[in-house]
Amino acid sequence: MADAVVAAALGALQTLAYVHTALPGAWLLPLATLAWLVWRLDTVPPCRAALLAACYATAWLVAGVWWLFISMHRYGGLPAWMAATAVLLLAAALSGWLALAAAAYARWRRGGAGDAWLFAALWLLAELARGVVFTGFPWLASGYSQLDAPLAALAPWVGVYGIGAVLAFAAAALARLIRSRGRRWGPAAAALALVAWVNWAGPGEHSRPAGEISVALLQTNVKQDEKFSAERMPEMLAWVDNRLRLARADLVVAPETAVPLLPFQLAEMAPGYWEGLRGHFGDAAAGRAALVGVPLGDYERGYTNSVAGLSSGGEYRYDKYHLVPFGEFIPIGFRWFTAMMNIPLGDFARGVVDPPSFAVGAQRVAPNICYEDLFGEELARRFADPATAPTVFANVSNIGWFGDTIATVQHLNISRMRALEFQRPMIRATNTGATAIVDHRGVVQAMLPPHTRGVLTGSVQGRDGITPFAWWAARAGLWPLALGALLVVLAAAWRERPPRRSTRLQGP
Numbered sequence: 107m108a109d110a111v112v113a114a115a116l117g118a119l120q121t122l123a124y125v126h127t128a129l130p131g132a133w134l135l136p137l138a139t140l141a142w143l144v145w146r147l148d149t150v151p152p153c154r155a156a157l158l159a160a161c162y163a164t165a166w167l168v169a170g171v172w173w174l175f176i177s178m179h180r181y182g183g184l185p186a187w188m189a190a191t192a193v194l195l196l197a198a199a200l201s202g203w204l205a206l207a208a209a210a211y212a213r214w215r216r217g218g219a220g221d222a223w224l225f226a227a228l229w230l231l232a233e234l235a236r237g238v239v240f241t242g243f244p245w246l247a248s249g250y251s252q253l254d255a256p257l258a259a260l261a262p263w264v265g266v267y268g269i270g271a272v273l274a275f276a277a278a279a280l281a282r283l284i285r286s287r288g289r290r291w292g293p294a295a296a297a298l299a300l301v302a303w304v305n306w307a308g309p310g311e312h313s314r315p316a317g318e319i320s321v322a323l324l325q326t327n328v329k330q331d332e333k334f335s336a337e338r339m340p341e342m343l344a345w346v347d348n349r350l351r352l353a354r355a356d357l358v359v360a361p362e363t364a365v366p367l368l369p370f371q372l373a374e375m376a377p378g379y380w381e382g383l384r385g386h387f388g389d390a391a392a393g394r395a396a397l398v399g400v401p402l403g404d405y406e407r408g409y410t411n412s413v414a415g416l417s418s419g420g421e422y423r424y425d426k427y428h429l430v431p432f433g434e435f436i437p438i439g440f441r442w443f444t445a446m447m448n449i450p451l452g453d454f455a456r457g458v459v460d461p462p463s464f465a466v467g468a469q470r471v472a473p474n475i476c477y478e479d480l481f482g483e484e485l486a487r488r489f490a491d492p493a494t495a496p497t498v499f500a501n502v503s504n505i506g507w508f509g510d511t512i513a514t515v516q517h518l519n520i521s522r523m524r525a526l527e528f529q530r531p532m533i534r535a536t537n538t539g540a541t542a543i544v545d546h547r548g549v550v551q552a553m554l555p556p557h558t559r560g561v562l563t564g565s566v567q568g569r570d571g572i573t574p575f576a577w578w579a580a581r582a583g584l585w586p587l588a589l590g591a592l593l594v595v596l597a598a599a600w601r602e603r604p605p606r607r608s609t610r611l612q613g614p
Contacts, residue, residue, distance in 0.1 A: 109146055110161045116142055117166035123251035124170060125512045127519055133255035136248060140277035143208075144225055145284060148217075152209040159208030163201030168194060170246040173511040177433070181330045181507055200236050200243060207232040214598040222278035227594035229274035233267055234588055237481075241431055244480050245516070248273055253519050253526075253548070259309040261526035261548075262573035265482055267587055313529035313546060313571035316497045317468045320565050321533055322353035324360045325541040327559040330506040333366055333537075334450050343376055349561055350396055351386055357466045359535035362399040362476050362504040366450075368409055369402065387416035395466045397473055397535075399502045401454075408455040413473040413502055415464040422464045425457025426475040428484060433507070460487040463496050469568040472496030476503040480520055482527050486579035489528070489572055497568030499530050504537040514539045514556050522548040527575050531566045 116139035123132045143162050147155045171193065178189035207228035215221045229248075237244030249269030252258055257269050264271075326346065332338045346364050365372060365379075372379055387396050395417035402423065403409030411434060415422025429435040434454045463470035472488055479485070479501050489495040501521055505514050518540040525532045526548040534542045539556025543564045554562045578586055 113161040114165035117162035118169035121169040127254040136251040141280040144281035152212040155212035156205040156209040160205040163204040167197035173508040177507040203232040203235045225278040226275035227591040230271040230591040312573040313569035316568040316570040319356040322355035323535040323562040362502045365400040390418035424473040489576040490580040499532040506538040
Protein backbone atom coordinates (compact mmCIF):
# COMPACT_ATOMS: atom_id res chain seq x y z
CA MET A 107 0.00 0.00 0.00
CA ALA A 108 2.82 2.40 0.87
CA ASP A 109 4.46 1.79 -2.50
CA ALA A 110 1.19 2.58 -4.29
CA VAL A 111 0.89 5.89 -2.43
CA VAL A 112 4.50 6.79 -3.22
CA ALA A 113 3.99 5.86 -6.88
CA ALA A 114 0.93 8.11 -7.09
CA ALA A 115 2.72 11.00 -5.35
CA LEU A 116 5.71 10.76 -7.69
CA GLY A 117 3.49 10.47 -10.75
CA ALA A 118 1.70 13.67 -9.78
CA LEU A 119 4.94 15.48 -8.86
CA GLN A 120 6.63 14.94 -12.21
CA THR A 121 3.89 16.82 -14.05
CA LEU A 122 5.64 20.03 -12.98
CA ALA A 123 8.13 19.40 -15.77
CA TYR A 124 5.37 19.73 -18.39
CA VAL A 125 4.58 23.29 -17.30
CA HIS A 126 7.83 24.72 -15.93
CA THR A 127 10.02 23.36 -18.71
CA ALA A 128 12.58 26.16 -18.40
CA LEU A 129 12.97 25.83 -14.62
CA PRO A 130 16.55 24.61 -13.97
CA GLY A 131 16.51 20.90 -13.31
CA ALA A 132 12.76 20.48 -13.93
CA TRP A 133 13.47 17.97 -16.69
CA LEU A 134 15.17 15.72 -14.13
CA LEU A 135 11.89 15.15 -12.27
CA PRO A 136 10.46 12.64 -14.78
CA LEU A 137 13.83 10.89 -14.95
CA ALA A 138 14.02 10.53 -11.17
CA THR A 139 10.41 9.48 -10.61
CA LEU A 140 10.50 7.02 -13.49
CA ALA A 141 13.78 5.57 -12.20
CA TRP A 142 12.08 4.95 -8.84
CA LEU A 143 9.21 3.19 -10.61
CA VAL A 144 11.59 0.89 -12.51
CA TRP A 145 13.55 0.27 -9.31
CA ARG A 146 10.35 -1.04 -7.67
CA LEU A 147 9.21 -2.97 -10.75
CA ASP A 148 12.49 -4.89 -10.59
CA THR A 149 11.41 -6.53 -7.33
CA VAL A 150 7.71 -7.26 -7.68
CA PRO A 151 5.59 -9.81 -9.61
CA PRO A 152 3.59 -8.77 -12.69
CA CYS A 153 0.30 -8.06 -10.90
CA ARG A 154 1.99 -5.84 -8.35
CA ALA A 155 3.94 -4.13 -11.11
CA ALA A 156 0.72 -3.34 -12.97
CA LEU A 157 -0.80 -1.82 -9.81
CA LEU A 158 2.20 0.42 -9.13
CA ALA A 159 2.33 1.61 -12.73
CA ALA A 160 -1.41 2.26 -12.76
CA CYS A 161 -1.13 4.39 -9.61
CA TYR A 162 1.81 6.31 -11.07
CA ALA A 163 0.12 6.93 -14.43
CA THR A 164 -3.33 7.75 -13.03
CA ALA A 165 -1.92 10.39 -10.68
CA TRP A 166 0.30 11.70 -13.48
CA LEU A 167 -2.69 12.20 -15.80
CA VAL A 168 -5.06 13.55 -13.15
CA ALA A 169 -2.46 16.12 -12.07
CA GLY A 170 -1.79 17.05 -15.69
CA VAL A 171 -5.31 17.25 -17.14
CA TRP A 172 -7.45 18.10 -14.10
CA TRP A 173 -8.58 21.18 -16.06
CA LEU A 174 -10.95 18.93 -18.03
CA PHE A 175 -13.11 19.25 -14.92
CA ILE A 176 -13.63 22.95 -15.70
CA SER A 177 -14.84 22.28 -19.23
CA MET A 178 -17.33 19.66 -18.05
CA HIS A 179 -18.54 21.34 -14.85
CA ARG A 180 -18.24 25.12 -15.24
CA TYR A 181 -19.04 25.32 -18.96
CA GLY A 182 -20.59 21.94 -19.73
CA GLY A 183 -22.99 22.00 -16.79
CA LEU A 184 -22.19 18.56 -15.35
CA PRO A 185 -22.50 18.18 -11.57
CA ALA A 186 -19.12 18.58 -9.88
CA TRP A 187 -19.01 15.00 -8.62
CA MET A 188 -19.75 13.62 -12.07
CA ALA A 189 -17.15 15.82 -13.79
CA ALA A 190 -14.49 14.85 -11.22
CA THR A 191 -15.37 11.18 -11.60
CA ALA A 192 -15.13 11.46 -15.39
CA VAL A 193 -11.60 12.91 -15.16
CA LEU A 194 -10.55 10.17 -12.75
CA LEU A 195 -12.03 7.40 -14.89
CA LEU A 196 -10.41 8.77 -18.04
CA ALA A 197 -7.01 8.88 -16.33
CA ALA A 198 -7.47 5.39 -14.90
CA ALA A 199 -8.50 3.96 -18.28
CA LEU A 200 -5.54 5.55 -20.08
CA SER A 201 -3.16 4.33 -17.37
CA GLY A 202 -4.08 0.78 -18.36
CA TRP A 203 -1.54 0.90 -21.19
CA LEU A 204 1.31 1.59 -18.80
CA ALA A 205 -0.01 -1.01 -16.36
CA LEU A 206 0.14 -3.64 -19.11
CA ALA A 207 3.64 -2.52 -20.04
CA ALA A 208 4.79 -2.77 -16.42
CA ALA A 209 3.32 -6.25 -16.03
CA ALA A 210 5.09 -7.38 -19.21
CA TYR A 211 8.35 -5.89 -17.95
CA ALA A 212 8.07 -7.71 -14.63
CA ARG A 213 7.36 -10.93 -16.50
CA TRP A 214 10.18 -10.75 -19.06
CA ARG A 215 13.01 -8.91 -17.29
CA ARG A 216 16.10 -11.00 -16.68
CA GLY A 217 18.18 -8.81 -14.39
CA GLY A 218 20.72 -8.05 -17.11
CA ALA A 219 21.70 -5.08 -19.23
CA GLY A 220 18.91 -5.86 -21.70
CA ASP A 221 16.26 -4.89 -19.15
CA ALA A 222 16.76 -1.18 -19.84
CA TRP A 223 16.07 -1.78 -23.54
CA LEU A 224 13.02 -3.86 -22.67
CA PHE A 225 11.57 -1.19 -20.39
CA ALA A 226 12.15 1.57 -22.96
CA ALA A 227 10.47 -0.49 -25.68
CA LEU A 228 7.44 -1.28 -23.51
CA TRP A 229 7.18 2.33 -22.37
CA LEU A 230 7.24 3.45 -26.00
CA LEU A 231 4.51 0.99 -26.98
CA ALA A 232 2.35 2.15 -24.05
CA GLU A 233 2.73 5.80 -25.05
CA LEU A 234 2.02 5.06 -28.70
CA ALA A 235 -1.12 3.14 -27.72
CA ARG A 236 -2.33 6.03 -25.56
CA GLY A 237 -1.63 8.46 -28.38
CA VAL A 238 -3.30 6.48 -31.16
CA VAL A 239 -5.94 3.98 -30.00
CA PHE A 240 -9.55 5.24 -29.93
CA THR A 241 -8.42 8.47 -31.72
CA GLY A 242 -5.66 8.91 -29.13
CA PHE A 243 -4.98 11.21 -26.19
CA PRO A 244 -1.25 12.05 -26.37
CA TRP A 245 -1.42 15.02 -24.02
CA LEU A 246 1.45 14.69 -21.50
CA ALA A 247 3.48 12.30 -23.64
CA SER A 248 6.69 11.99 -21.63
CA GLY A 249 8.88 13.58 -24.30
CA TYR A 250 7.26 16.98 -23.66
CA SER A 251 8.93 17.07 -20.25
CA GLN A 252 12.31 17.30 -22.04
CA LEU A 253 11.44 20.33 -24.17
CA ASP A 254 14.15 22.55 -22.65
CA ALA A 255 16.57 19.71 -21.88
CA PRO A 256 19.41 18.07 -23.83
CA LEU A 257 17.14 15.34 -25.22
CA ALA A 258 15.09 17.95 -27.11
CA ALA A 259 17.81 17.85 -29.77
CA LEU A 260 16.41 14.46 -30.79
CA ALA A 261 13.06 16.00 -31.84
CA PRO A 262 13.85 16.45 -35.57
CA TRP A 263 15.14 12.86 -35.66
CA VAL A 264 12.68 10.73 -33.66
CA GLY A 265 9.90 13.08 -32.51
CA VAL A 266 8.33 13.38 -29.09
CA TYR A 267 7.72 9.63 -28.68
CA GLY A 268 11.33 8.81 -29.49
CA ILE A 269 12.45 11.31 -26.86
CA GLY A 270 10.16 9.60 -24.35
CA ALA A 271 11.70 6.22 -25.17
CA VAL A 272 15.22 7.54 -24.59
CA LEU A 273 14.04 9.07 -21.29
CA ALA A 274 12.63 5.68 -20.26
CA PHE A 275 15.91 3.94 -21.18
CA ALA A 276 17.88 6.44 -19.11
CA ALA A 277 15.55 5.96 -16.14
CA ALA A 278 15.85 2.17 -16.34
CA ALA A 279 19.64 2.46 -16.62
CA LEU A 280 19.70 4.71 -13.54
CA ALA A 281 17.53 2.27 -11.60
CA ARG A 282 19.88 -0.60 -12.48
CA LEU A 283 22.89 1.45 -11.39
CA ILE A 284 21.28 2.27 -8.04
CA ARG A 285 20.20 -1.32 -7.42
CA SER A 286 23.72 -2.59 -8.12
CA ARG A 287 25.16 0.09 -5.83
CA GLY A 288 27.22 1.51 -8.64
CA ARG A 289 28.67 -1.76 -9.91
CA ARG A 290 26.66 -2.21 -13.12
CA TRP A 291 27.54 0.71 -15.33
CA GLY A 292 26.73 -0.74 -18.74
CA PRO A 293 23.25 0.72 -19.46
CA ALA A 294 23.99 3.88 -17.47
CA ALA A 295 27.18 4.47 -19.44
CA ALA A 296 25.24 3.97 -22.69
CA ALA A 297 22.60 6.46 -21.56
CA LEU A 298 25.21 9.02 -20.51
CA ALA A 299 27.07 8.60 -23.79
CA LEU A 300 23.85 9.13 -25.75
CA VAL A 301 22.92 12.27 -23.81
CA ALA A 302 26.45 13.63 -24.18
CA TRP A 303 26.42 12.97 -27.91
CA VAL A 304 23.00 14.58 -28.34
CA ASN A 305 24.13 17.62 -26.34
CA TRP A 306 27.28 17.93 -28.44
CA ALA A 307 25.77 17.26 -31.85
CA GLY A 308 22.59 19.27 -31.34
CA PRO A 309 19.49 18.90 -33.51
CA GLY A 310 21.27 19.77 -36.75
CA GLU A 311 20.03 22.16 -39.40
CA HIS A 312 17.63 20.31 -41.65
CA SER A 313 15.84 23.41 -42.89
CA ARG A 314 16.87 26.68 -44.49
CA PRO A 315 15.41 30.19 -44.62
CA ALA A 316 12.65 30.70 -47.19
CA GLY A 317 11.79 34.38 -46.75
CA GLU A 318 9.82 36.36 -44.19
CA ILE A 319 6.26 37.54 -43.78
CA SER A 320 4.74 39.95 -41.27
CA VAL A 321 1.91 38.58 -39.15
CA ALA A 322 -0.83 39.92 -36.88
CA LEU A 323 -2.36 37.41 -34.47
CA LEU A 324 -5.67 38.17 -32.77
CA GLN A 325 -6.45 37.17 -29.19
CA THR A 326 -10.18 37.75 -28.66
CA ASN A 327 -10.35 36.86 -24.93
CA VAL A 328 -14.01 35.87 -24.89
CA LYS A 329 -15.06 33.80 -21.88
CA GLN A 330 -16.44 30.46 -22.90
CA ASP A 331 -19.80 31.06 -21.23
CA GLU A 332 -20.16 34.30 -23.25
CA LYS A 333 -18.94 33.01 -26.60
CA PHE A 334 -22.39 32.09 -27.90
CA SER A 335 -24.27 34.83 -26.04
CA ALA A 336 -26.61 36.80 -28.29
CA GLU A 337 -25.97 39.92 -26.17
CA ARG A 338 -22.17 39.70 -26.50
CA MET A 339 -22.06 38.49 -30.11
CA PRO A 340 -22.42 41.84 -31.98
CA GLU A 341 -19.59 43.49 -30.04
CA MET A 342 -17.33 40.46 -30.48
CA LEU A 343 -17.98 40.24 -34.22
CA ALA A 344 -17.35 43.95 -34.62
CA TRP A 345 -14.00 43.71 -32.78
CA VAL A 346 -12.81 40.82 -34.95
CA ASP A 347 -13.90 42.60 -38.14
CA ASN A 348 -12.21 45.83 -37.08
CA ARG A 349 -8.89 44.20 -36.15
CA LEU A 350 -8.80 42.10 -39.30
CA ARG A 351 -9.26 45.19 -41.45
CA LEU A 352 -6.88 47.46 -39.53
CA ALA A 353 -3.97 45.03 -39.33
CA ARG A 354 -1.02 46.04 -41.49
CA ALA A 355 0.55 42.65 -41.99
CA ASP A 356 1.00 40.15 -44.79
CA LEU A 357 -1.08 37.62 -42.83
CA VAL A 358 -3.72 38.23 -40.16
CA VAL A 359 -4.90 35.24 -38.13
CA ALA A 360 -8.02 35.06 -35.95
CA PRO A 361 -8.46 32.16 -33.50
CA GLU A 362 -10.63 29.06 -33.59
CA THR A 363 -14.31 30.01 -33.97
CA ALA A 364 -13.44 33.70 -33.76
CA VAL A 365 -16.67 33.96 -35.76
CA PRO A 366 -18.75 31.38 -33.85
CA LEU A 367 -21.72 31.27 -36.20
CA LEU A 368 -22.59 29.05 -39.12
CA PRO A 369 -22.89 30.96 -42.42
CA PHE A 370 -26.68 31.19 -42.38
CA GLN A 371 -26.63 32.43 -38.76
CA LEU A 372 -23.98 35.03 -39.56
CA ALA A 373 -26.00 36.26 -42.53
CA GLU A 374 -29.00 36.76 -40.25
CA MET A 375 -27.15 38.49 -37.40
CA ALA A 376 -24.66 40.57 -39.41
CA PRO A 377 -25.71 40.86 -43.07
CA GLY A 378 -22.78 41.47 -45.40
CA TYR A 379 -20.17 40.62 -42.73
CA TRP A 380 -18.39 37.89 -44.63
CA GLU A 381 -18.81 39.58 -47.99
CA GLY A 382 -17.12 42.69 -46.59
CA LEU A 383 -14.11 40.73 -45.36
CA ARG A 384 -13.90 38.86 -48.64
CA GLY A 385 -13.83 42.11 -50.56
CA HIS A 386 -11.25 43.68 -48.24
CA PHE A 387 -8.73 40.85 -48.50
CA GLY A 388 -9.56 40.15 -52.13
CA ASP A 389 -8.06 43.49 -53.14
CA ALA A 390 -4.85 42.57 -54.96
CA ALA A 391 -3.43 46.04 -54.37
CA ALA A 392 -3.53 45.57 -50.60
CA GLY A 393 -1.53 42.36 -50.81
CA ARG A 394 -2.84 41.02 -47.50
CA ALA A 395 -4.30 37.69 -46.47
CA ALA A 396 -6.28 36.38 -43.50
CA LEU A 397 -7.02 33.09 -41.79
CA VAL A 398 -10.22 33.16 -39.72
CA GLY A 399 -11.59 30.43 -37.48
CA VAL A 400 -15.25 29.80 -38.32
CA PRO A 401 -17.66 26.84 -38.45
CA LEU A 402 -18.82 26.11 -41.99
CA GLY A 403 -21.83 24.17 -43.26
CA ASP A 404 -25.31 23.78 -41.84
CA TYR A 405 -27.36 21.50 -39.62
CA GLU A 406 -28.88 19.53 -42.49
CA ARG A 407 -25.73 18.65 -44.47
CA GLY A 408 -23.32 18.75 -41.54
CA TYR A 409 -20.79 21.32 -40.42
CA THR A 410 -17.05 21.53 -39.84
CA ASN A 411 -14.68 23.29 -37.48
CA SER A 412 -12.81 25.28 -40.09
CA VAL A 413 -10.35 27.99 -40.98
CA ALA A 414 -11.30 30.22 -43.90
CA GLY A 415 -8.50 31.83 -45.88
CA LEU A 416 -9.09 35.14 -47.64
CA SER A 417 -6.71 36.66 -50.17
CA SER A 418 -6.56 38.07 -53.69
CA GLY A 419 -5.85 34.52 -54.87
CA GLY A 420 -9.35 33.43 -53.89
CA GLU A 421 -10.86 31.69 -50.89
CA TYR A 422 -9.20 28.84 -49.04
CA ARG A 423 -10.77 26.38 -46.65
CA TYR A 424 -9.25 24.09 -44.06
CA ASP A 425 -11.51 21.69 -42.13
CA LYS A 426 -10.34 20.13 -38.88
CA TYR A 427 -9.53 16.45 -39.26
CA HIS A 428 -8.66 15.22 -35.78
CA LEU A 429 -11.71 15.99 -33.66
CA VAL A 430 -11.86 16.01 -29.87
CA PRO A 431 -13.93 13.15 -28.42
CA PHE A 432 -17.08 14.34 -26.61
CA GLY A 433 -16.34 18.00 -27.44
CA GLU A 434 -16.39 17.75 -31.25
CA PHE A 435 -17.69 14.28 -31.99
CA ILE A 436 -19.69 11.77 -29.99
CA PRO A 437 -18.08 8.35 -29.50
CA ILE A 438 -20.37 5.38 -30.07
CA GLY A 439 -22.36 4.65 -26.95
CA PHE A 440 -21.72 8.00 -25.24
CA ARG A 441 -24.49 10.19 -26.63
CA TRP A 442 -26.20 10.02 -23.23
CA PHE A 443 -23.10 11.58 -21.67
CA THR A 444 -22.71 14.45 -24.15
CA ALA A 445 -26.47 15.10 -23.98
CA MET A 446 -26.00 16.06 -20.34
CA MET A 447 -23.61 18.90 -21.24
CA ASN A 448 -24.09 22.28 -22.84
CA ILE A 449 -21.79 22.01 -25.89
CA PRO A 450 -22.86 24.14 -28.87
CA LEU A 451 -21.82 22.72 -32.26
CA GLY A 452 -20.71 19.46 -30.67
CA ASP A 453 -20.88 16.97 -33.54
CA PHE A 454 -18.60 18.13 -36.37
CA ALA A 455 -17.79 16.37 -39.63
CA ARG A 456 -14.14 15.57 -40.36
CA GLY A 457 -11.91 17.24 -42.91
CA VAL A 458 -9.12 15.58 -44.89
CA VAL A 459 -5.86 14.53 -43.25
CA ASP A 460 -3.38 16.11 -45.70
CA PRO A 461 -4.90 19.34 -47.05
CA PRO A 462 -3.00 21.87 -49.17
CA SER A 463 -1.34 24.87 -47.57
CA PHE A 464 -2.53 28.47 -47.80
CA ALA A 465 -0.33 30.60 -50.05
CA VAL A 466 0.80 33.93 -48.57
CA GLY A 467 3.32 35.42 -50.95
CA ALA A 468 6.10 32.86 -51.23
CA GLN A 469 5.09 31.12 -48.00
CA ARG A 470 3.00 27.97 -47.67
CA VAL A 471 1.08 28.33 -44.42
CA ALA A 472 -0.38 25.12 -42.98
CA PRO A 473 -3.27 25.66 -40.54
CA ASN A 474 -4.08 23.26 -37.73
CA ILE A 475 -6.87 23.70 -35.23
CA CYS A 476 -6.31 23.44 -31.48
CA TYR A 477 -5.94 19.75 -30.48
CA GLU A 478 -4.56 18.80 -33.89
CA ASP A 479 -1.05 19.97 -33.13
CA LEU A 480 -0.69 17.08 -30.67
CA PHE A 481 -0.47 14.70 -33.61
CA GLY A 482 2.89 15.26 -35.25
CA GLU A 483 2.54 12.11 -37.30
CA GLU A 484 -0.55 13.60 -38.98
CA LEU A 485 1.08 16.97 -39.62
CA ALA A 486 4.00 15.04 -41.12
CA ARG A 487 1.83 13.84 -44.00
CA ARG A 488 1.98 17.34 -45.42
CA PHE A 489 5.74 16.85 -45.96
CA ALA A 490 5.50 13.90 -48.34
CA ASP A 491 6.29 16.20 -51.27
CA PRO A 492 9.07 18.70 -50.38
CA ALA A 493 7.89 21.03 -53.15
CA THR A 494 4.52 21.58 -51.45
CA ALA A 495 5.58 21.10 -47.82
CA PRO A 496 4.56 23.89 -45.41
CA THR A 497 7.04 26.65 -44.67
CA VAL A 498 5.01 27.93 -41.68
CA PHE A 499 2.53 26.30 -39.30
CA ALA A 500 -0.46 28.29 -38.00
CA ASN A 501 -2.36 26.99 -35.00
CA VAL A 502 -5.75 28.52 -34.13
CA SER A 503 -7.11 27.50 -30.74
CA ASN A 504 -9.71 28.12 -28.09
CA ILE A 505 -8.47 26.96 -24.69
CA GLY A 506 -11.12 29.12 -23.05
CA TRP A 507 -12.94 25.87 -22.24
CA PHE A 508 -10.34 25.21 -19.53
CA GLY A 509 -10.21 28.59 -17.80
CA ASP A 510 -7.04 30.17 -16.44
CA THR A 511 -5.13 26.92 -15.92
CA ILE A 512 -1.94 25.09 -16.85
CA ALA A 513 -3.62 23.89 -20.06
CA THR A 514 -2.56 27.16 -21.73
CA VAL A 515 1.15 26.64 -21.05
CA GLN A 516 0.97 22.93 -21.82
CA HIS A 517 -0.54 23.62 -25.22
CA LEU A 518 2.10 26.23 -26.01
CA ASN A 519 4.79 23.68 -25.18
CA ILE A 520 3.13 21.14 -27.47
CA SER A 521 3.34 23.67 -30.32
CA ARG A 522 7.00 24.28 -29.47
CA MET A 523 7.69 20.55 -29.82
CA ARG A 524 6.07 20.50 -33.26
CA ALA A 525 8.27 23.42 -34.28
CA LEU A 526 11.33 21.41 -33.19
CA GLU A 527 10.23 18.21 -34.94
CA PHE A 528 9.71 19.90 -38.30
CA GLN A 529 12.02 22.90 -37.90
CA ARG A 530 9.16 25.15 -38.90
CA PRO A 531 7.90 28.29 -37.14
CA MET A 532 4.53 28.00 -35.45
CA ILE A 533 2.31 31.05 -35.16
CA ARG A 534 -0.55 30.73 -32.68
CA ALA A 535 -3.74 32.81 -32.61
CA THR A 536 -5.92 31.86 -29.66
CA ASN A 537 -8.99 33.03 -27.81
CA THR A 538 -7.52 33.30 -24.30
CA GLY A 539 -3.84 32.31 -24.83
CA ALA A 540 -1.18 31.49 -25.53
CA THR A 541 -1.06 33.68 -28.63
CA ALA A 542 2.58 33.51 -29.68
CA ILE A 543 5.21 33.43 -32.39
CA VAL A 544 7.45 30.36 -32.07
CA ASP A 545 10.51 30.05 -34.29
CA HIS A 546 11.81 26.89 -35.97
CA ARG A 547 13.98 26.11 -32.93
CA GLY A 548 10.95 26.01 -30.65
CA VAL A 549 11.81 29.34 -29.03
CA VAL A 550 8.98 31.76 -28.21
CA GLN A 551 9.87 35.02 -29.95
CA ALA A 552 6.85 37.02 -28.78
CA MET A 553 3.66 36.33 -26.83
CA LEU A 554 0.60 38.21 -25.60
CA PRO A 555 -0.27 37.92 -21.89
CA PRO A 556 -2.97 35.22 -21.56
CA HIS A 557 -6.54 36.30 -20.82
CA THR A 558 -6.13 39.74 -22.36
CA ARG A 559 -7.54 41.11 -25.59
CA GLY A 560 -5.07 42.29 -28.17
CA VAL A 561 -3.15 41.77 -31.39
CA LEU A 562 0.37 40.36 -31.53
CA THR A 563 2.44 41.62 -34.45
CA GLY A 564 5.82 40.45 -35.67
CA SER A 565 7.67 38.79 -38.49
CA VAL A 566 8.13 35.11 -39.20
CA GLN A 567 10.88 33.43 -41.19
CA GLY A 568 9.52 30.59 -43.28
CA ARG A 569 11.67 27.47 -43.70
CA ASP A 570 12.26 24.94 -46.45
CA GLY A 571 13.83 21.50 -46.10
CA ILE A 572 12.74 18.25 -44.49
CA THR A 573 13.80 16.92 -41.09
CA PRO A 574 14.45 13.18 -40.72
CA PHE A 575 11.33 12.88 -38.56
CA ALA A 576 9.20 14.63 -41.19
CA TRP A 577 10.64 12.36 -43.90
CA TRP A 578 9.95 9.00 -42.28
CA ALA A 579 6.73 9.99 -40.50
CA ALA A 580 5.28 11.33 -43.77
CA ARG A 581 5.77 7.90 -45.33
CA ALA A 582 5.21 5.47 -42.48
CA GLY A 583 3.54 7.35 -39.63
CA LEU A 584 4.61 6.05 -36.24
CA TRP A 585 5.14 2.48 -37.46
CA PRO A 586 8.96 2.62 -37.47
CA LEU A 587 8.95 3.38 -33.74
CA ALA A 588 6.28 0.78 -33.00
CA LEU A 589 7.97 -1.96 -35.01
CA GLY A 590 11.36 -1.25 -33.47
CA ALA A 591 9.87 -1.48 -29.98
CA LEU A 592 7.98 -4.67 -30.87
CA LEU A 593 11.18 -6.34 -32.04
CA VAL A 594 12.86 -5.60 -28.72
CA VAL A 595 9.88 -6.94 -26.77
CA LEU A 596 9.60 -10.06 -28.91
CA ALA A 597 13.28 -10.76 -28.44
CA ALA A 598 12.83 -10.51 -24.68
CA ALA A 599 9.77 -12.77 -24.75
CA TRP A 600 11.53 -15.31 -27.00
CA ARG A 601 14.46 -15.74 -24.65
CA GLU A 602 11.98 -16.62 -21.91
CA ARG A 603 10.67 -19.64 -23.83
CA PRO A 604 11.50 -22.94 -22.16
CA PRO A 605 13.87 -25.25 -24.08
CA ARG A 606 12.11 -27.64 -26.40
CA ARG A 607 12.07 -31.20 -25.22
CA SER A 608 13.42 -33.82 -27.55
CA THR A 609 10.81 -36.25 -28.84
CA ARG A 610 13.30 -38.61 -30.42
CA LEU A 611 12.80 -42.17 -29.25
CA GLN A 612 15.68 -43.79 -27.46
CA GLY A 613 16.88 -47.18 -28.66
CA PRO A 614 16.81 -50.26 -26.43
